[in-house]
Amino acid sequence: MNRITMSLPKPILKRYVLNHFSELSIEEFYQVSKRIDIPAYYISKNSVLSRDPKVLSYMLDINKNSFEYFKPEAFSIECINKIANLDAEIQYHHIDKFPMLLQNSKICESIIKEFPTFLKKLDESQITENIISILENSYYIPDEEDINKSSLFLKSEKLMERAVSKNPLLILRIEEPSETIIRAALCKGYVPEKAHFIYNPYLLNNNSLLMKAFENDPSMIVYFDSEKITYESVMSARERGFVASEEDLLNNIYLRNNQYIMEDAIKKEPRLIRLLGDNCYIDYILIKETLEKYKITKEDLEKNPALAKNHSLISLLPEFSLYSAYLTNEEKQKAIAKVLCNSHVLTTSDLPFLDSKFGGKADISKINELLKYFDVSINETDLNIQQGYLQVLDKIVDGIVNIRYTQNKFSFKYPDIVALNDSLIQLFSNVISTKNYELISEYVKELHSFIGESIPIELLKNEIEKYYNIYVSNQPIDLSITNEFCNKILNQHRNHFMRNEKNKILADIEKKMKLTEKKKTTLLNGRKISKIENLIKTNNYQQLGITEEQFMTEISIVINSIVNNKDIRKLKIQFDDLKIIQIVNVFKCYGRLDVNRINNILGINNSEVSKFIVRKFEQIKFKFINNVTLTEEESHISQWDKSKLGGLNQTNYVIGDGDRCITNLSELLVNLDEEIVTKILDNKDLIRDVSFLLPFINLIDELDIKTYINILVDYDRIKSKITSTIDAFENTDFTTVVLKKIDDLIFLANAYSSIDDITLFALGREIVSEIGEHNSSKYLEFYTQMASKQSGSIPPISLSTPNYYLESGIYSDPERLLIGKKPNKDSCIDLLNPAGVRTYNEVLLQNSGDVILIRDSQKRLDSRILLFRRGNVIQMVTRAGERLPIDFKTIANQIIQQSIANNDNIDYVFVNKYSSNLIDGNYVLVKDSRFVNNFSHADFSDSALLLSSKRQMQGFEEKELELDFDIEPKCSYQKPRKKISYEPTETEITRLRALKIAMEINPETKENMSRNFEPFYSKEYAKVICGEDWYIAIKNDGTVEELILPIKDSRILEEIEKIKDTLGIETKNIELESMLTDETAITNEVQGIKR
């Protein structure tokens, strides 16, 4: 276009340009556009202009929507960004024509906002979080293609929910689908399959999915946890043909504890018995039959230690008894002793129970290291060595006697010189007031006996009378006068006590000692000789293994040797035939001769000769000693036989006994846990100081294995303490020191290993002595949980018989901790026994369990009956084989009566057949595997005797039983409250103080309270009243002290307020009120029935 054209008037120019627009160059375009307005649509007519980005950019400044007339080539990044920034009106068709517009995120987002379906045009990089957010606010439902394109979809809960609602299988793309998404999928008809769970194990966390899958595929039970493996689910699976395979059982250990699953599996494949769970009680006959088809191996036990805890199984495998979780300590000791007889190294292959897998409590390598310090090989036949042991024992006994004197001192009639002096004053005063001088004689007799009659009674009388005379002359009788006398008396008493005590101890020790071989042989030979005598007397030569002829030949030989003896011949004693026959006849008649009879027969008075003849005839009997055997009864050496031997010495007894060493060492090892053995080995360099005591352990009560362990554990500390108190033993071998200070050793060992007084007072001395100090803190922790239990599903009972008192439901009774020690210390139902801890927990802590404590007429705990509730059934069980003279029916009736009175749904009370074979009476026997499977206790059989039922109680005939083990109890029973005590003992109050500390949760507060703990001393208080879990005490100065345990029982407030009213105390306990306000809200929901 030339200058002339450009100078045309605008309208003409415009017409010209528009007519020739397609020929316009870019330069010309710029020129003309400065003069005239060119409609944007004309751009499309010019192929050059429409392709030029600069032109586009220019046109956009004029008209932001002019881009639609350009060709795609014109769309540079700058132009695209400009279009975006100008907010050009981009339509659906624009994107089709100009897909490059989507390169701009702003354009992208606005397009997607307007037209979400355009998402399909985006590539992965264009799908941003903003796009996702836009889509969430739209109606868009993503599909698989979208999800494949960008993983951002998976992070959007909203979008995925929509996606899954349309295509439920998309749930598999989500790593951790939420509950909402899962519900959406299920609503859409999603049926999960096993493969889905394998693909995404997270799905296993969702119950709904699992159960849905299970509806279609019974093998999904393999993914169930213990809670879902119920009777119903198992039966459902079985009905549809499910039988667990080895892989199933390996993948899910919970299946291994289900009776039905395992029975089916084992019937199909007997070797699967090796995968049995510890709590799976399958049919006894089936187990036996299966064991005939498959032999459990050691490897099976190693791979599945639960087998050792399965009582039904392991009891049928005597060859693996040492793996059993039910081994008693005694059995373990015997097994260890057997190994120690031949080896000084223990291995888990010899003693599997030492392996932690099978209950071992200490690392075996540490046990073996400890063994190196003990020597169990003792020369039992060397009398000098044995004498050495006797000297050591003597010193130990002296030390123990000292201990006993110290322990008993304050129980003596006169514990010290002050008491003795006071008794004299009292005596004299009584004599004068009663004018009865005889009282002095009685006193003197008593004193004489007190000192073991070691001072002549006359001397004592003279002394007492001397003091009496002083007294009547109105002079004071005090220690300045009587000191020497009193000290002499107490010393004599001390000597008397210690002598007596020593004799007692030695007599007791003698009973435990084994005889020397020589002494034993002598004793037994003596019995054999007696037996031979009897055989001779009864002419029973056959039993002697000889004929009468042979016997007579022996006699002839002896007679010849007597007659031809040169000393006898010198004495010219007449041995005519008659006399010889007489002697022989006496021998044959009585089996023996005696000196007097020989003298009479021979007409002599020479005991030497007669003794010679007697000895010679005795030798005949000794010739046959090996022909005679003693029966077991005849071989038994009783304590009475031992008592005639002449006392404890090395010729009679083996003092240093290798067998006892091994037994003691075995007991020591059985009582070790990791903590103890580590502490002992910390002192390993010092063990030799005290290892010599090993043969003497358990001979005397004060030096038992527990004390010995205490010595070993704290020996460094003890040694340091003892060393600090002695100066004269610098160069003395410490073994000598140990013997000299054995009483201090024992006192210190027991003191250093003793439990905290707070634990001791909280549990009580008797409980602690039963459970052992070492374990007390664990039991105390458990007890605080017991004490907090307020109600249960089993009604409490109480019953008195002439000899027993039975009681249940008193959850805070500390004696309940002892159900594993009564009636037998080896019960596995105990807190620290893995075999029985589940049962222990259930009966003492859970609503579904309880225990009846049985006490004798002296209120001592004798035994117990365990109670379990499942649904409408209560099952009782005693210890296996225990015969209790208790009327179980009365107990059962009490339970049913309470169930009726409280509208509860306990319909039946049974006693398990396992303990019921000792019960008299005709009861219906019911067989149901649920008597075993639905209970955690090991000692149940699948049969039980029906003792009582609602129908029976209500006078109806028993129809078909409707046992429902799963129904929820309708009622819970509140714990009965202990009566308020108006004169509680110091021990009771101290116990409450200790429990308050034990139950404190805050560690710092607990420490502070512990530091300030003191026992209760009643002399400091004017009045004290206590309830089960509180006390109020008024000090002598009027201060009121109140203590309440943190137990949420609303009845506490009532009790305390009542007492305070009575005492005229106005203060309110804010802490209690707020604690109980929370509890009231909870209590209102509980269907509690007060007793």
Added chain:
Amino acid sequence: MKLIGKINEYNGKYGTIITQNNEFVDFDFKDVSFNQNVSIGDIVEFRLETKFPNIKIARNINVISDIQINSNRLKDDNL
């Protein structure tokens, strides 16, 4: 009962405390509250237990500062 004393001997495992009455009380590290570090010369408060026949043992041992000593003397710390 609660007493105050000074660590007299200590080897990292056990030791003795000397009380204000010049009595020696044994202690073990396990009885030190919250495993505090204790050293010879530290002033401590503790609960005294007497084990038969007359062995004194310290429990719940707490190291205290001078300020605390004075404050403890004034406070009534009964249950």
